[in-house]
Every structure is written in structure tokens, then in C-alpha cells.
Amino acid sequence: MAESSNGNGNGNDADNYHPAPQWLTVSYVENILRRYKKDDDLNITDLSIKPATAKGENYASVMTRIKVDYVRSGSNASESENYASVMTRIKVDYVRSGSNASESENFIVKTTYENDPFISGIFASYQTSTTEMVMYDKILPQLSALLDGTDKSEKLFAKTIYVDYEHSAIIFEDLAICKYAIGDRLIGYDLEFTKLALRKLAKMHAAAAVFNERQPGLLTKLDHGIFNRHSRGFTPMFENFFVEAVAFAAECPELGNVYADKLKRLKNLVMEYTERVYDPKDDEFNTLTHGDLWVNNIMLRPKTENRDLDMLLIDFQYSAWGSPAIDLHYFFSSSLQPELHKHINALIEYYHSVLVDTLRAFDFTGYIPTLRQMWLQLEKGKFMAVTTTLTCQAIMINDQTADADFNALMLDNERSRNFRKVAYNNKRLRENLKYWLPIYNQCGLLDVQEWE
Incomplete structure (x- = not known):
């Protein structure tokens, strides 16, 4: 019944962590980020996906940490854009190269157990x-x-980036970037x-x-x-x-x-x-x-x-x-x-x-x-x-x-x-x-x- 690992597990081997959902792909994240940034031509240049939940730290969900490197369509992307309908950015690293701005942001993706009918059935009964x-x-x-x-x-x-009702997933700010x-x-x-x-x-x-x-x-x-x-x-x-x-x-x-x-x-x-x-x-x-x-x-x-x-x-x-x-x-x-x-x-x-x-x-x-x-x-x-x-x-x-x-x-x-x-x-x-x-x-x- 936990949200995130605090490092008290028994090691960092892959078997000790819950795998990320298979549908969490570059294309999926890119579509969400385009909507979030209001930029239909935004392109992801790199997507890093790491598990954020160790066994024993979370019994009710799977937490995945993602880092997204992307380039916007415009050459003069403003840092002061109004994102009133979505979350204020948590971290943006700008590396100016020619006319484009390369940016990086970090998010948490929270999902349900989707590969175990027994577990899914129990949690479904609790909505x-x-x-x-x-x-x-x-x-x-x-x-x-x-x-x-x-x-x-x-x-x-934590502020919400996107709620995906189809995949029962929530994407929100990665508080670790702000030292939480x-x-x-x-x-x-x-x-x-x-x-x-x-x-x-x-x-x-x-x-x-x-x-x-x-x-x-x-x-x-x-x-x-x-x-x-x-x-x-x-x-x-x-x-x-x-x-x-x-x-x-x-x-x-x-x-x-x-x-x-x-x-x-x-x-x-x-x-x-x-x-x-x-x-x-x-x-x-x-x-x-x-x-x-x-x-x-x-x-x-x-x-x-x-x-x-x-x-x-x-x-x-x-x-x-x-x-x-x-x-x-x-x-x-x-x-x-x-x-x-x-x-x-x-x-x-x-x-x-x-x-x-x-x-x-x-x-x-x-x-x-x-x-x-x-x-x-x-x-x-x-x-x-x-x-x-x-x-x-x-x-x-x-x-x-x-x-x-x-x-x-x-x-x-x-x-x-x-x-x-x-x-x-x-x-x-x-x-x-x-x-x-x-x-x-x-x-x-x-x-x-x-x-x-």
C-alpha cells in the first residue's frame, strides 16, 4: 500500500523490481507530451524508463520513472508559456543548439498490476x-x-500531468527532481x-x-x-x-x-x-x-x-x-x-x-x-x-x-x-x-x- 521505494529492499537486481508496462513507449509518451506542451510537432529524442517501485515497498500499484529528452517544433519556444490546464514544469534543462531547444523532463507513471488476474480482480472490487x-x-x-x-x-x-482512463494510469511530476x-x-x-x-x-x-x-x-x-x-x-x-x-x-x-x-x-x-x-x-x-x-x-x-x-x-x-x-x-x-x-x-x-x-x-x-x-x-x-x-x-x-x-x-x-x-x-x-x-x-x- 505504498507509493514509492525508499531503498529498503534486498538489492537492485531486476527481479526485485516491478517491470514497466509494455504500452509505455516513445509514441505513447510523445502524444501525451505534445498535448501537454500544446505542440503537435514536438519530437522525443530519447526516453529513459526505470522502475521506481521495489518489492515490499508497494503492494497496490506499479511505479515507473521516465526521463524524456525532446525538441519542440518552434525555434523560439518560450519558457513562460501558460500551462494553466496542466502542470507547471518541474525541471527543464535547456541546451541551445542552432535554432532548436533541446529539453529534458522527468515524470512518474503510476499503473495497476495488469498481468495478474487475481490481483487485478481484488483491486477492481475496491475501485x-x-x-x-x-x-x-x-x-x-x-x-x-x-x-x-x-x-x-x-x-x-503532486501536480498531475495526465490521467489515462484507458490504461488506468496517472502521470505526474517526479518529486525526486525537487529533492523530495x-x-x-x-x-x-x-x-x-x-x-x-x-x-x-x-x-x-x-x-x-x-x-x-x-x-x-x-x-x-x-x-x-x-x-x-x-x-x-x-x-x-x-x-x-x-x-x-x-x-x-x-x-x-x-x-x-x-x-x-x-x-x-x-x-x-x-x-x-x-x-x-x-x-x-x-x-x-x-x-x-x-x-x-x-x-x-x-x-x-x-x-x-x-x-x-x-x-x-x-x-x-x-x-x-x-x-x-x-x-x-x-x-x-x-x-x-x-x-x-x-x-x-x-x-x-x-x-x-x-x-x-x-x-x-x-x-x-x-x-x-x-x-x-x-x-x-x-x-x-x-x-x-x-x-x-x-x-x-x-x-x-x-x-x-x-x-x-x-x-x-x-x-x-x-x-x-x-x-x-x-x-x-x-x-x-x-x-x-x-x-x-x-x-x-x-x-x-x-x-x-x-x-x-
């Missing part, structure tokens, strides 16, 4: 490609435009990184609430998040990782059979209980959630003498209308360094302050929750934290990627069982479980119960 294409094509640009109209404006997302990179998923975020991520998320949530107020009904149609009422295709993955959690609790001296028995009873209820978190509630604050917010779906640009630390949110395959509890618990339970676990309430307070300030900057007339109301709403959705801690976290901080692919997550064969056992041998995961499971138990989250 992942459709959701993300609509997000990058229709929604994210409008959220950015809304935010730009306030004093809270800042860049939140994925953080270290095996370490997690410190306080500075965490607060910046929450600021970006709060502004996205605020802009989405305003968008829905002004154009009601559009965002609420997005209802195919990782947990939803339409598909349970991911059930084997979540239930099988609960089996590993049971085994770990049983052998852990700090936990024991009481925890193992409770987790065993929850195994067949994990989908239903988490889906309830995803059900929008009329009496709560709802917004468009990112749906898969963790380290690998956030691009970082480090701080230097000339610029501040920055982040951009990426990967919107599971965006859905619902409670902020979805994003906050998912992020807190997957991406924070352990020392921050004791400061969750302070982080919620910070998120809430940015959310409220941004909503007021929009003159939002809808429901704005108080801090107490937000805290209670997040408590109601806290089973999301249980699910993320026991399942998603095991995948996200796994440092053994030899068997890390979607089939290993979904099937129940010897290879898959070995992958899950190896993932649950992770020291950081085990320490996190020993910390969080007693807290969840004290809150009654590990008890089978009837919820309204």
Missing part, C-alpha cells in the same frame, strides 16, 4: 484505479484551488515530521469539507476505502495477520493466553468492526479521508539553509468519505517513532487546531467540532488503531522483502505463512504490540461486543 484517477484528475486540483484562495494556502499534493523522497518506514516519523504531516492532512480535510458544502454529493460517492460495505476482498490478509497476533500474544510473557484468547475471538470480526469506523455518521464531522496515510505515502523534502522542511501527500487509491479517525488512527499506528506514542492526545490537539483554523479561513458554515467532540469521535473510531497495529503495521515495517508481494499477503500457502511469521518476528512490531495491546484491552477494544 482503486478509478478512485485515484478521479482524485488526481478532478478532486485534488479543486482542493488545491480552494486552499489557494485563503491565507492558509500551501502545496499538499520517501522517509524511512523502518524508523518512522519524529515529532517535527509528524506535526507537519498532521498540518497537511488537516488542511486537506478542511478543504474537502468545504468542497462538499459547496458541491454536495460529489465526494460522498467515494465509498470504497480499504474497509467498505461493497467488498471484503482483503479479508484473508487481515484475518491471517490476526492469527499471527494470536500466536505472538500466546508466547509473549507480558501478554499471555488472556490476550491470545481475546484476539482469537476478534479474528472473524475484524472486518465488521473496522467497517463500522468507515461508516459516515450524520452527527459527526465527516470529510474526504486520504485512506492510506503512512510513511511511504508521504514525500519529504529535507530542510536546508535556503528552504524549510516540506511534505506532500501521495497515493489516493483508497480515499473515501468518512471520519478523520480513519486517517489519524492509521497514521498514528503505523508511522510514528515509539517515543511519540505517549503524546497522541497532544498531536490530536494540534491536528484539531489546524483543522478549525483552516475551516474558519474558508468561512465554513457546517459543523466544526470542538476539541472535546473531536476527541470523542476519535475514541468511537479507535478500533481502526487496533486493526492497523495488528495487521497493517506488520506489513509496513517488515524488513524482510524476499517474499513481499500481494500474493504473499492474500494467499494461505507455505510461502505466505512464512512471510507472515517473518513479519511478526520484527522487534519493533513486537515492542509496539506489548505497549498498545494492554491499552486497547483497558479501553475494552479487545472485547467482543454489540455496537450501535
Whole structure:
């Protein structure tokens, strides 16, 4: 469920990377670039295609990095052309030669798994490609435009070059050219990184609430998040990782059979209980959630003498209308360094302050929750934290990627069982479980119960 590799794989050999789609040819890219540059006679002189996604870094899509060298038709191509309908150029290297301008640009091409019917079928049931294409094509640009109209404006997302509905592909700016990179998923975020991520998320949530107020009904149609009422295709993955959690609790001296028995009873209820978190509630604050917010779906640009630390949110395959509890618990339970676990309430307070300030900057007339109301709403959705801690976290901080692919997550064969056992041998995961499971138990989250 990641967007890009951060170099924590097991090598650079070709077998460790997903191949680029066969239709990604010079002719294909040239046609898109001609449309983007508004130059029907533009010619590509060189196209470099490299995989950008290592196994274990991305289970839901294939990322390909391309570098395009091209020459425009005119001899005096202007650097100040207006590309209002498309993306502003990220990098252009001009090498003047006679009357022509040789230029170079870098892009990322995001595609689905197209050669595996099993994988394709699962993701199709979750509408992942459709959701993300609509997000990058229709929604994210409008959220950015809304935010730009306030004093809270800042860049939140990568800019879109082209959305190809026929091939289920998205081409957008290569953020690596601007020195953005994925953080270290095996370490997690410190306080500075965490607060910046929450600021970006709060502004996205605020802009989405305003968008829905002004154009009601559009965002609420997005209802195919990782947990939803339409598909349970991911059930084997979540239930099988609960089996590993049971085994770990049983052998852990700090936990024991009481925890193992409770987790065993929850195994067949994990989908239903988490889906309830995803059900929008009329009496709560709802917004468009990112749906898969963790380290690998956030691009970082480090701080230097000339610029501040920055982040951009990426990967919107599971965006859905619902409670902020979805994003906050998912992020807190997957991406924070352990020392921050004791400061969750302070982080919620910070998120809430940015959310409220941004909503007021929009003159939002809808429901704005108080801090107490937000805290209670997040408590109601806290089973999301249980699910993320026991399942998603095991995948996200796994440092053994030899068997890390979607089939290993979904099937129940010897290879898959070995992958899950190896993932649950992770020291950081085990320490996190020993910390969080007693807290969840004290809150009654590990008890089978009837919820309204």
C-alpha cells in the first residue's frame, strides 16, 4: 500500500523490481507530451524508463520513472508559456543548439498490476484505479484551488500531468527532481515530521469539507476505502495477520493466553468492526479521508539553509468519505517513532487546531467540532488503531522483502505463512504490540461486543 521505494529492499537486481508496462513507449509518451506542451510537432529524442517501485515497498500499484529528452517544433519556444490546464514544469534543462531547444523532463507513471488476474480482480472490487484517477484528475486540483484562495494556502499534493482512463494510469511530476523522497518506514516519523504531516492532512480535510458544502454529493460517492460495505476482498490478509497476533500474544510473557484468547475471538470480526469506523455518521464531522496515510505515502523534502522542511501527500487509491479517525488512527499506528506514542492526545490537539483554523479561513458554515467532540469521535473510531497495529503495521515495517508481494499477503500457502511469521518476528512490531495491546484491552477494544 505504498507509493514509492525508499531503498529498503534486498538489492537492485531486476527481479526485485516491478517491470514497466509494455504500452509505455516513445509514441505513447510523445502524444501525451505534445498535448501537454500544446505542440503537435514536438519530437522525443530519447526516453529513459526505470522502475521506481521495489518489492515490499508497494503492494497496490506499479511505479515507473521516465526521463524524456525532446525538441519542440518552434525555434523560439518560450519558457513562460501558460500551462494553466496542466502542470507547471518541474525541471527543464535547456541546451541551445542552432535554432532548436533541446529539453529534458522527468515524470512518474503510476499503473495497476495488469498481468495478474487475481490481483487485478481484488483491486477492481475496491475501485482503486478509478478512485485515484478521479482524485488526481478532478478532486485534488479543486482542493488545491480552494486552499489557494485563503491565507492558509500551501502545496499538499503532486501536480498531475495526465490521467489515462484507458490504461488506468496517472502521470505526474517526479518529486525526486525537487529533492523530495520517501522517509524511512523502518524508523518512522519524529515529532517535527509528524506535526507537519498532521498540518497537511488537516488542511486537506478542511478543504474537502468545504468542497462538499459547496458541491454536495460529489465526494460522498467515494465509498470504497480499504474497509467498505461493497467488498471484503482483503479479508484473508487481515484475518491471517490476526492469527499471527494470536500466536505472538500466546508466547509473549507480558501478554499471555488472556490476550491470545481475546484476539482469537476478534479474528472473524475484524472486518465488521473496522467497517463500522468507515461508516459516515450524520452527527459527526465527516470529510474526504486520504485512506492510506503512512510513511511511504508521504514525500519529504529535507530542510536546508535556503528552504524549510516540506511534505506532500501521495497515493489516493483508497480515499473515501468518512471520519478523520480513519486517517489519524492509521497514521498514528503505523508511522510514528515509539517515543511519540505517549503524546497522541497532544498531536490530536494540534491536528484539531489546524483543522478549525483552516475551516474558519474558508468561512465554513457546517459543523466544526470542538476539541472535546473531536476527541470523542476519535475514541468511537479507535478500533481502526487496533486493526492497523495488528495487521497493517506488520506489513509496513517488515524488513524482510524476499517474499513481499500481494500474493504473499492474500494467499494461505507455505510461502505466505512464512512471510507472515517473518513479519511478526520484527522487534519493533513486537515492542509496539506489548505497549498498545494492554491499552486497547483497558479501553475494552479487545472485547467482543454489540455496537450501535
